[in-house]
Amino acid sequence: MPYYKFGPKDILRNRIKTYPDNTFFVNDNKVYYGNRNFISGAHTDNVTHVPSGHVSLYEMNVDRNFNDHLYNPETNVGKKTKIFPFITKGSSLNSFSTVSDNSFNQFLYGDIITGSYPLSSSIVRETFTSTSNPTGSHLLALKNTLNYYTPLSNHYAFSSDLGDKAAQNVTLISIPSIFYSSQIHKNSVKLDFFISGTLVARCEDLYRNGELIQTSGTTYAQTNGSGLVAGVVLYNEGFILLTGSWDLTEGTFDFGPGSAKRGNWRDFAVGANDGSPAVSPSASFALNFQGTNYINTVTMNADAPLGDLNFSTNPTFITHVPSGEKSNVTGPLGYFQDNHLQIKNTISSSFYKYDADFKRQTFISKIGIYDKNKNLIAIANLSKPIKKTEDKDYTFRLKLDI
Numbered sequence: 001m002p003y004y005k006f007g008p009k010d011i012l013r014n015r016i017k018t019y020p021d022n023t024f025f026v027n028d029n030k031v032y033y034g035n036r037n038f039i040s041g042a043h044t045d046n047v048t049h050v051p052s053g054h055v056s057l058y059e060m061n062v063d064r065n066f067n068d069h070l071y072n073p074e075t076n077v078g079k080k081t082k083i084f085p086f087i088t089k090g091s092s093l094n095s096f097s098t099v100s101d102n103s104f105n106q107f108l109y110g111d112i113i114t115g116s117y118p119l120s121s122s123i124v125r126e127t128f129t130s131t132s133n134p135t136g137s138h139l140l141a142l143k144n145t146l147n148y149y150t151p152l153s154n155h156y157a158f159s160s161d162l163g164d165k166a167a168q169n170v171t172l173i174s175i176p177s178i179f180y181s182s183q184i185h186k187n188s189v190k191l192d193f194f195i196s197g198t199l200v201a202r203c204e205d206l207y208r209n210g211e212l213i214q215t216s217g218t219t220y221a222q223t224n225g226s227g228l229v230a231g232v233v234l235y236n237e238g239f240i241l242l243t244g245s246w247d248l249t250e251g252t253f254d255f256g257p258g259s260a261k262r263g264n265w266r267d268f269a270v271g272a273n274d275g276s277p278a279v280s281p282s283a284s285f286a287l288n289f290q291g292t293n294y295i296n297t298v299t300m301n302a303d304a305p306l307g308d309l310n311f312s313t314n315p316t317f318i319t320h321v322p323s324g325e326k327s328n329v330t331g332p333l334g335y336f337q338d339n340h341l342q343i344k345n346t347i348s349s350s351f352y353k354y355d356a357d358f359k360r361q362t363f364i365s366k367i368g369i370y371d372k373n374k375n376l377i378a379i380a381n382l383s384k385p386i387k388k389t390e391d392k393d394y395t396f397r398l399k400l401d402i
Contacts, residue, residue, distance in 0.1 A: 003370065004303060012299040019185045019290040024053065024123055027284035029271035031122055050120035053273075055178060060117035073112045085115040121176040123287065125274040127256075127266070130167045139165065139172055145237060152209045155229050168243055171231075171266045173287070175238040180291030184235045188290035191230075191240075191268055193217070193248055196282045201248045203230045203265065210235065214244070214265075221248045230265040240287075242266050253280040296402040302367050302380075304394040310360035317362075319344045361389045367396055 025032040031053025041047040041063030048056045049066065056062075061082045071078035073086065087094055089107045096115050107113055128139045146165070149156040158165050175184070186208040193201045201217030212231045216222070230244030244265030252260040255267040256276040269287060271279040311317070319342040347356040363385035369378040380398045388394065 002309065003374070006300060006302075010301040010303075012301075014297045014299065016295040016297055018293045018295060019188070020181075020293055022179050022287075022289055022291060024269075024272070024287040025284065026053075026269045026272045026287075028281040029276060029279050031272050033122065049118050051122070054120035054122040056118040056120055057178065058117065058119060060119075073114045076112060083117050085117065087113045089113060121178050123176075123179075123269070123272050124174045125269045125272040126172045126174070127274070128170045128172065130169075138174070139170060139241075142172075142234070142237075142239065142241075145234060146232075146241075149210060149232075149234070153211050153229075153232065155211055155232050163243065165241070165243070169245070169266055171242040171268060173240040173242070173269055173272070175240070175289075177238055180238055180289070181293040183292045184233060184238060185290035185292050186235060188288075189233050189240070190286075190288040191265075192286040192288075193221075193263065193265070193268060194284040194286070195249055195251075195253070195263070197284075200263070201225070201265075203244075205233055212240070212242070217248065220250050224248070242268055253283055254278050255280070255283065298400045298402065300369070300398040300400070302396040302398060304364060304388055304396070306393045307390050309364065309388050310362055310390050312362050317343060359389060361387055364388050364394070364396075367398065369398070 023034055025035075031051075033053045033055065038046045038052070039048070043063050043065040047063040048059070049061055049064075050056045064082050066082055068079060069081040071080045085096070087096065089095070089104075089109050089111050091109075093104075095104050095113060098115065099113060104113075126138060128137060143158045146156045146158045154160055154162055187205055189205045189212065191203050191212065192199055199217065201214055201221040203212045203214045205211060206213050206215065210232045211229045212233060214221070214225045214228055214230055217226075224246040225244065225248070228244065228246065231240060231242035233240050242265045247262040247264060249263040252262055254260050255263055255270045256274075256279060260280075263283065267283075269285045270276050270283070272285075343358075343360070345355060345358045346361060347359050365382055365385040367380040367382075368376050369380070371377050378400070380396070382396075386394060
């Protein structure tokens with residue numbers, strides 16, 4: 001097998017910047033992500049084992065029957081039908097971050113500490129009021145971050161003449177980084193507020209400065225809030241803060257605990273993993289945004305030079321060997337091959353019962369990539385074999401995403 005070494009200009013390294021779309025839809029205390037439905041399998045009705053609107057972080061235990069999992073880590077016996085992480089308690093005192101110190105101290109040295117898969121993630125909605133904003137809350141933890149972005153817009157300021165977020169009613173929507181990667185793409189955030197399937201109001205980050213501005217909606221909603229700032233977006237951190245308090249709906253609806261009321265932007269995404277007891281099924285919400293994802297790529301140019309790669313070790317490369325004869329012999333002295341074997345002429349002729357002149361040709365179907373120790377590390381398969389003759393050279397461009 002011939003080996004060809006990549007030259008200094010044959011390997012190109014690049015970074016691709018992509019903007020993947022994300023859509024969350026919230027209705028009747030349920031979250032839906034990307035128009036995905038549950039997929040049934042051979043052992044379960046939900047192959048990913050994660051709730052609606054969630055993604056499986058590592059895609060473990062796909063289509064496994066959890067009911068047959070009878071393993072007991074305390075006795076280390078029982079049938080195992082699902083993958084799970086485990087740590088044996090030792091002098092290193094390693095444990096899972098989800099295990100408290102008190103629980104960890106209950107284990108003896110040599111005991112097996114287990115976790116569970118799959119891990120899942122989705123958006124989470126939280127509400128804060130002047131009376132439910134204690135020290136250590138997620139909103140107060142964002143105080144310095146919000147003030148940092150004040151040069152972009154005064155609406156970021158935690159406390160200003162526009163309002164004090166510690167004393168306001170604020171809705172915080174947390175978006176895990178698995179959905180946006182590096183940051184939320186600016187000018188891609190769109191919040192839609194629906195009642196009975198009709199778009200009541202929409203706000204967008206029009207000016208790339210984090211301000212969520214109401215841009216469209218019903219006549220009633222636009223009269224009350226057209227052009228007003230309903231909240232801000234923390235692009236790098238993955239948070240949306242909503243403070244818009246003007247009425248969007250003429251009628252009253254159930255938006256969580258309390259009596260029915262007219263909806264506003266602080267009611268957006270109610271029921272999105274926030275523990276709300278009762279939400280009117282007439283109300284629904286859509287959150288759209290793009291992430292920013294960087295993909296490192298390696299492009300390798302593999303050359304097939306003139307006059308090379310026109311022989312093959314494939315048995316079909318030679319003509320048929322008559323019965324009783326051997327084309328090669330293997331014995332204690334080594335491997336011997338007949339020097340007079342004829343190479344099959346694969347050149348087709350356009351004339352009936354006429355053989356074209358013999359030419360060396362092969363068909364390239366795969367390209368192997370080896371490290372410096374001749375270890376095969378990758379194989380590139382061509383969708384269609386390429387005919388290689390002595391008078392032709394090719395360059396195959398191989399691209400690898402990392």
